[in-house]
Amino acid sequence: MARAGLTADRVVEAAADLADEVGFGNITISALARRFGVKDASLYSHVKSVQDLRTRVAVLAARDFAERINAAIAGRAGRDALTAFAHAYREFALKHPGRYAATQMEISPEVLARSPGHRSLIEAPPAMLRAYGLAEPDLTDAVRLLRSAFHGYVVIEASAGFRHSRPVRTSWERGLDALHIALENWPSSSREGIARG
Amino acid sequence: MARAGLTADRVVEAAADLADEVGFGNITISALARRFGVKDASLYSHVKSVQDLRTRVAVLAARDFAERINAAIAGRAGRDALTAFAHAYREFALKHPGRYAATQMEISPEVLARSPGHRSLIEAPPAMLRAYGLAEPDLTDAVRLLRSAFHGYVVIEASAGFRHSRPVRTSWERGLDALHIALENWPSSSREGIARG
DNA sequence: GTAAATTCCTAATATACCTAGGCAGGGTGG
DNA sequence: CCACCCTGCCTAGGTATATTAGGAATTTAC
Known part of the structure; x- marks a missing residue:
């Protein structure tokens, strides 16, 4: 009978699409x-296990995500970069919820070493913040706050967690403004860092 | 033979403990x-399905979480409340990861109506921010940013997402300082709201 | 055009979810 | 005090998923 023409890449890609749907x-x-019209066992020629499949989807998704992020922040700095990053982030997460969730999966150092997408995603935020002039360890702290805020936002939004009437998009913009202010007035390790109220 | 003495409450409590472990x-x-030393089928006298079990765990967990949060912010205001809230939040999430995850589960309006814990968790953040003097819609935006930042933080921390050497706790404190600054300089709907750098 | 490699299959095992129906033990009415 | 019944827990069984072993068929390589 006619073969489905499976390859590891095609299987992983289809899995990523499936993840975005379910x-x-x-x-x-x-x-x-x-989805491929084959028996379960047939897939085991291409992936070792569900876990393996998930990991491969994570690597694929990280590549896609990093591509969008990098395109968004290329040639931008400061608030401009922050805004571009944030919009690319939110758009990808809402458009590809499965792939986005995949990028948040915990992966082993070995996998990380072979996933340029993941490395790129790790490097992007500090690069994006360069223009704010933060030195370590403030830079690390700021990156962590941003990662948390962005991730938390899209997770809550995706799970229908914002039940209010206020448009989520508008809150997101305001939140970005607030984060920009926090970055410009970052409480460096030495001083108390209270800006005017 | 001796009965295990199951009740719906006991089953749900054990499920919550199990969630914290696995x-x-x-x-x-x-x-x-x-864990109870009974057959699978026996549990169906107490819960309707896995889904029902999850929902009940979510309601239980929300009650516990709200208890801690409310105890922490009672009698505090402004930055003091923010700090207390944040520490209670992080502590609960790290100590009870399963219960914490349960509180983030999407629940139906009917369940929400019967879950005082969930309602309390929704009401706590705006109450906590009262002293910052934010009016709507800024208050909603600020609450969303905080919820996002906190949730994102503990999720990433719990999944070993902060691989750096910098202690997570210290970054968390700094992030709180930064959020406090953002709240005190909140970019209200009318002005651009840039504080001094 | 045949040999090797690979794709996909059948068959089988293990675990999880869930339903239907049965037995027995502890509280209740006579 | 004892028969009765409610209900906690059981056995049996049907479904779905993950996974392995080994075989058949098709594609590829020489």
């Missing part, structure tokens, strides 16, 4: 096999 | 039954 945590070998 | 997404009827 959630990263809900991708199964069975569903993927059904 | 993760909220990994609680199973089977594991819970093993």
Whole structure:
């Protein structure tokens, strides 16, 4: 009978699409096999296990995500870069919830070493903040706050956590303004750092 | 033979403990039954399904979480309340990862109506921010930023996402300082709101 | 055009979810 | 005090998913 023409890459790509539809945590070998019209066992020629599949999806998703992020912040600095980063971040997370969740999966150092996307995603925030003139360890602290705020935002938004009437997009913009102010008035390790109220 | 003495409450409590050990997404009827030394089918006298079990755990966890949060911010205002809230938040999330994850689960309006814990958790942040004098819609925006930052932080910390050498706790304190500054210099809807650098 | 490699299959095991129906033990009415 | 019944827990069984072993068929390579 006609073969489905599976390859590891095609399987992983389809898994990523599936993740965007049903959630990263809900991708199964069975569903993927059904999608290709083959038996479950057939997929094991291409991926070792569900866990392996998830990891590969994570690597793929990180590559895609990093691509968007890097395109967004290229040639920008300061507030401009912050805004561009944030919009690219939110857009990707909302458009590709499965892939986005995949990028947040915990991965081993070995996988990290082979995933340019993940490394790129780690390097982007500090690069983006360069124009704010923060030195270590403030830079690390600031990056952590931003990562947290962005991740928290899209996670809560994606899970329908903002039930209010106020448009989420507007709150997001205001939050960015506030973060910009925090970055410009960063409480460096020495002083108390209270700006005017 | 001797009965295990199960009740819905006891089952849900044990499920919450199990969630703290293996993760909220990994609680199973089977594991819970093993823990009680009964057969899987026996649990269905007390909960309708895994989904029902999860929802009940979410309600229980929200109650516990709200208790800690409310105790922490009672009688405090402004930065003092912010700090207390943040520490209670982080501590609960790290100490009870399964319960914390449960509180973040999407729940239906009907469940929400019957979960005082959830309602309390929704009401706490705006109450805590009262002393910052933010009016709507700024208050909503500020609450969203805080919820995002806190949630993002503990999620990333719990999944070992902060690989740097800088202590997470210290970054968390600095992030709080920065958020405090953002709150005191909140960019209200009318002006551009840039504080001194 | 045959040999090797690879794709996909059947078959089988293990675990989890869930339903239907049964037995027995502890509280309740006579 | 004892028969009764409610209900906690059980056995049995049907479904889905993950995974392995080994075989057949198709593609590829020489």
